[in-house]
Amino acid sequence: MRCDILLAGVGGQGLLSVAAVIGHAALSLGLHLRQCEVHGMAQRGGIVQSHIRYGDAPLYSDLVREGTADLILSLEPMECLRYLPFLRPEGVVVTSSVPVRNVPDYPDLALVLAAVRQIPHHRIVDAAALASEAGSPQAANFAVLGAATPHLGLPVNALAASLDAAFASKDTRIREANARAFRLGVAAACDAAAPSLG
Amino acid sequence: METRLLLGDEALAQGALDAGLSGAYAYPGTPSTEITEYIRRSPEARERRVVGSWATNEKTALEAALGMSYAGRRAMASMKHVGLNVAADPFINAALAGANGGLLVNVADDPSMHSSQNEQDSRLYTEIALVPCVEPANQQEAYDAAAYALELSERHSIPVLVRLVTRLAHSRAPVTLGPSRGQNPLSASTDRTRYILLPVHARRSYDRLLEKQEEMVRESETSPFNVLSLGSDRSVGVLACGIAHNYLLEVTDGRPAMPVLKVGQYPLPIRLVKRLAGECRSLLVLEEGYPYVESRLAGVMGQTLPIRGRLSGALPRAGELSPRLVAEALGLQATRGLPASPVPVPRPPALCPGCPHGDTCRALVDALALVRGTGRVFSDIGCYTLGALPPYSAIDTCVEMGASITMAKGAADAGLHPAVALLGDSTFAHSGMTGLLDCVNESSAVTVVLVDNATVAMTGGQASAATGRIEAICLGLGVAPEHLRVIEPLPARHAENVAVLAEEIAYPGPSVIIARRECLQTLKRRRGASGQGGAV
Numbered sequence: 035m036r037c038d039i040l041l042a043g044v045g046g047q048g049l050l051s052v053a054a055v056i057g058h059a060a061l062s063l064g065l066h067l068r069q070c071e072v073h074g075m076a077q078r079g080g081i082v083q084s085h086i087r088y089g090d091a092p093l094y095s096d097l098v099r100e101g102t103a104d105l106i107l108s109l110e111p112m113e114c115l116r117y118l119p120f121l122r123p124e125g126v127v128v129t130s131s132v133p134v135r136n137v138p139d140y141p142d143l144a145l146v147l148a149a150v151r152q153i154p155h156h157r158i159v160d161a162a163a164l165a166s167e168a169g170s171p172q173a174a175n176f177a178v179l180g181a182a183t184p185h186l187g188l189p190v191n192a193l194a195a196s197l198d199a200a201f202a203s204k205d206t207r208i209r210e211a212n213a214r215a216f217r218l219g220v221a222a223a224c225d226a227a228a229p230s231l232g
Numbered sequence: 233m234e235t236r237l238l239l240g241d242e243a244l245a246q247g248a249l250d251a252g253l254s255g256a257y258a259y260p261g262t263p264s265t266e267i268t269e270y271i272r273r274s275p276e277a278r279e280r281r282v283v284g285s286w287a288t289n290e291k292t293a294l295e296a297a298l299g300m301s302y303a304g305r306r307a308m309a310s311m312k313h314v315g316l317n318v319a320a321d322p323f324i325n326a327a328l329a330g331a332n333g334g335l336l337v338n339v340a341d342d343p344s345m346h347s348s349q350n351e352q353d354s355r356l357y358t359e360i361a362l363v364p365c366v367e368p369a370n371q372q373e374a375y376d377a378a379a380y381a382l383e384l385s386e387r388h389s390i391p392v393l394v395r396l397v398t399r400l401a402h403s404r405a406p407v408t409l410g411p412s413r414g415q416n417p418l419s420a421s422t423d424r425t426r427y428i429l430l431p432v433h434a435r436r437s438y439d440r441l442l443e444k445q446e447e448m449v450r451e452s453e454t455s456p457f458n459v460l461s462l463g464s465d466r467s468v469g470v471l472a473c474g475i476a477h478n479y480l481l482e483v484t485d486g487r488p489a490m491p492v493l494k495v496g497q498y499p500l501p502i503r504l505v506k507r508l509a510g511e512c513r514s515l516l517v518l519e520e521g522y523p524y525v526e527s528r529l530a531g532v533m534g535q536t537l538p539i540r541g542r543l544s545g546a547l548p549r550a551g552e553l554s555p556r557l558v559a560e561a562l563g564l565q566a567t568r569g570l571p572a573s574p575v576p577v578p579r580p581p582a583l584c585p586g587c588p589h590g591d592t593c594r595a596l597v598d599a600l601a602l603v604r605g606t607g608r609v610f611s612d613i614g615c616y617t618l619g620a621l622p623p624y625s626a627i628d629t630c631v632e633m634g635a636s637i638t639m640a641k642g643a644a645d646a647g648l649h650p651a652v653a654l655l656g657d658s659t660f661a662h663s664g665m666t667g668l669l670d671c672v673n674e675s676s677a678v679t680v681v682l683v684d685n686a687t688v689a690m691t692g693g694q695a696s697a698a699t700g701r702i703e704a705i706c707l708g709l710g711v712a713p714e715h716l717r718v719i720e721p722l723p724a725r726h727a728e729n730v731a732v733l734a735e736e737i738a739y740p741g742p743s744v745i746i747a748r749r750e751c752l753q754t755l756k757r758r759r760g761a762s763g764q765g766g767a768v
Contacts, residue, residue: 044579061237061406070403071239072346078618078690080581095482096403096475099555101567115573122569138622139577149575 036089037187038098040117043109044134045079048175051200052107053084055179059188059196060088070096079136081113105185109175110134111146111158118153127153128182130161130174157181157223164218170211180219190220238407240400241266243371244338247378249276252413254305254333255283257293259662260691261312262347263401264340268310269692280415286688288697289633289662290315294322294337301335301391302427304419306382308336313354315339318633318663320357323391327361328429328437330389332421334382340396343520343552347690349613349632351550353521355498358393362441364448365498366457367395367474371405373457373496379410384451388444397520399552400475445499453503457496460504462511465489468562469512471505471525476518479558495519500528509537516561517541520553583618588749591721591729592654592683593619593626595747598726599733600650607650607737608643612636612664614656615689615751627654634663640678641671649677650737657684661698665705671742672710679737680744682706683721685751693754706744715743722749 039056043049050071057069070085085098103121108114108129121127129150133143150156164177176197183190197216201209238246245267248256256277258268271277271284283300287293290311300307311319316339323337339357342348358365366381368374374396381392425433452458470488472480473495480488491511493504509515515537517526526541540546546561547553559566583590593616600607611617611627612635619626629639636653644651655664660682671678684702688694698705706716717736719729729747736743 045581057237057404066406067237068403068405070399072402078581078615079579079584081579092486093482094478094486095555096399096405096478097554099482099559099567101556101569103569112576113579116576118570119572120569122567125569136582137577137579141575141577146575149573153570 035187036091037087037105038103039086039105039107039186040098040103040120041084041086041107042113042117043082043175044113044136045082047082047109047134048172049082049084049109052109052175052179053086055176055193055196055200056086056186056188057088058199059192062192062196063188065090066093068093068096081116083117105182107178107182109161109178111143111150112141115146115149123154125155126185127156128178128185129156129158130178131158132160132162132174159219159222161219164222165215168211168215168218170208170215173211173215176212177215177219180216180221181223183220184223234409235406236409237404238371238375239266239402239404240368240371240374240396241340241402242270243374243407244368244378244394244396245270245274246407246409247375248306248308248336248382249274249280249282250410250412251379251382252306252415253282253308254415255285255297255300255307256310257283257285257287257296257307258310259287259290259293259315260688260694261315262691263342263398264310264312264315264338264396265691265694266401267338286694286697290319291322294319294326297335298322298326298329301331301333302421304333304421305416306334308338310338311340312348313339313341313352314348314350314632316354316357323357324361325429326391327363327441328434329427330437331385331391332389332419333416334385335391336378336381336385336394337391338394338396340398340401341521342398344398346398349630351521353524354393354395355524356522358498361391362445363391363393364451365393365395367496367498368400368457369474369477369494369496370400371403371407374400375407375409377457379413380456388447388451390441390444395474397475397552449499449502452497452499452501455497455501458501458504459494460507461492461494463488463490463492466491466512468514468516469493469508471495471508471515471517471519473517473519473525476520476553476558479553479555480518482555483559483562483564495525500525505529512537514538514540516546518547518553518558518561523549580621581618582621583615584752586752587615588685588721588747588751589616589619589683590624591723591726592616592681592747593624595719595721595726595729595733596652596654596681597624597626598730599737600652602730602734603650603737605649607652608648609652609654610636610640610643612653612655612659614659616654616656616683619654633659634667637664637667637671637678637680640680641667641676644677651678652737653678653680655680655682656689657682657686657698657702658688658696660702661696665709668706668711668742668744669709675741677740678742679739680742681733682744682746684746684748685754687751687754689751689753693751693757702746711742711744715739715741716746717743718746718748720749721747
């Protein structure tokens with residue numbers, strides 16, 4: 035197997051934590067892994083992206099090749115639209131529906147979501163609702179991760195274990211909220227009949 | 233053997249630790265920062281008493297590394313590409329003095345300028361200094377390069393530049409660690425003729441350096457970082473430098489049909505290049521940064537083979553490479569994704585909500601509006617450069633580290649008033665203090681607004697060299713005590729801050745206003761904020 039993912043979001047959303055959880059889960063299964071991050075200036079509330087690639091054969095490039103991504107996992111609805119040329123035609127977009135409006139000309143949200151719904155295979159997740167149900171608005175990133183699990187090619191339990199390990203040093207309340215948000219995301223994905231339900 | 237998931241930066245640092253490093257010196261700068269962060273966090277480094285030091289700037293970092301090498305120990309200095317401009321003097325002269333203990337200069341280039349003001353290629357500096365360069369292609373090679381380059385450095389008594397680029401520096405992959413070696417014993421050089429670069433000695437040193445050049449080419453020709461592999465498709469031979477080799481393998485499923493010379497050590501391995509040329513009817517050069525290799529192959533006079541690359545237009549002249557660009561240059565079938573969406577708007581980086589720099593920028597704009605004249609704000613490198621963007625639009629220039637106070641001085645000398653310099657505490661320590669002395673010596677009408685958030689914020693909150701000593705430094709440089717003011721940048725203090733700034737802007741001599749409030753990011757970390765956000 036091989037999975038090429040683009041992670042998209044905005045600085046401060048916990049995108050690199052999601053990347054680390056996926057990466058460690060892939061490594062725990064003995065897969066090859068490459069993960070590319072953005073550091074520095076771009077993190078100051080600007081766009082943040084990460085390329086993650088894993089599979090059972092050696093991987094060479096740290097960057098996903100355009101037109102070959104299997105999944106765009108996005109913590110913000112406008113952000114997923116930036117990377118569509120990377121997505122292969124049968125690829126899937128899983129995105130949070132919650133906008134981060136830190137620019138004055140942020141487009142009409144209805145227009146953004148309509149553009150997401152035009153993507154052949156997409157899933158829109160109300161990550162804010164799931165995170166608040168989980169008891170922590172900050173855990174929205176892991177609700178989206180949960181909703182993307184059908185497209186990651188990794189066992190849900192391996193991801194859950196990696197998530198728990200990533201926050202091993204944090205207090206129980208945070209770990210439990212993260213785990214609940216992740217499971218709620220997983221359940222939301224199972225409830226939907228097909229990934230194109232938006 | 234142990235395997236760790238490491239960034240390219242971290243792999244290089246771990247490799248150096250395992251190769252018996254005694255000291256790592258650096259000034260933070262994206263994408264090089266994590267090399268030294270890793271050393272400073274490493275329990276092994278602590279246990280082995282390895283020095284991991286944030287220096288005041290790249291020049292002091294490299295000079296400290298040179299001193300440690302002089303004392304016989306293995307040392308390295310790390311910086312971003314533009315940092316090598318600051319450290320160019322020790323870099324080029326260290327090549328003449330040479331290395332006693334192994335000496336690495338790790339430079340991370342930033343093609344595409346993700347967090348930089350230019351995309352200069354550090355390989356060109358190695359031609360001025362006449363030192364070898366090792367350019368790893370992946371994280372494992374970054375780990376292996378450290379020990380290899382330290383040995384190369386000691387074998388030939390010469391500093392070695394290790395070149396990284398953003399995508400390697402900031403990408404993670406599993407790295408298998410090798411055996412760990414002890415540190416060198418203290419054995420300071422006794423060769424005064426080498427380390428005292430009086431012209432009479434320097435001429436001999438330069439002759440020795442020139443004599444080494446042929447050995448350096450031979451080292452490259454047998455280096456494990458330069459590998460020639462043959463192929464059946466002789467229409468083109470590819471020179472793939474550094475991470476460009478990864479893209480080549482990616483788009484050819486790991487089995488390129490054409491002959492390939494993987495280049496990871498310079499000077500160029502001339503015999504290998506000639507063998508490659510003998511295997512094919514044209515050459516394609518894949519390299520991150522400048523068309524450095526391509527221009528050396530092309531020359532001016534006639535050539536026997538067509539050579540393509542960034543110079544010929546086969547690849548873009550600027551910006552980083554990608555699998556798509558490499559596939560296109562090879563004439564491979566494109567992999568098409570979905571069409572680009574017209575919906576997304578740009579989302580430029582911005583100051584954090586509540587950032588002290590925002591309050592300072594607002595007060596400065598309002599103060600300048602009160603003062604007659606067509607003033608300018610000469611700013612510098614740091615988070616506050618984001619004061620260039622709306623809603624602040626508070627600065628007029630940002631060129632390089634330190635060019636705030638000094639450009640303001642020149643503009644004031646030209647008759648421009650008000651001439652305001654806006655810079656941060658760490659940049660002031662890095663390259664601002666000398667310029668302030670120039671202003672004091674000539675009583676220049678320059679108003680320095682020193683935004684002191686007590687950290688190097690843009691690169692992740694490293695310790696700032698001048699923290700706690702800024703007033704003492706300014707007074708020591710000769711700033712008059714009555715024109716050294718401190719304000720607290722807060723919305724509630726806006727009116728009084730505007731008044732202080734306006735007073736000092738009106739003063740026709742050098743003045744310094746310190747706008748002091750802690751960075752919100754370091755404050756949050758200090759208070760142990762809960763951790764969903766950010767990296768784990």
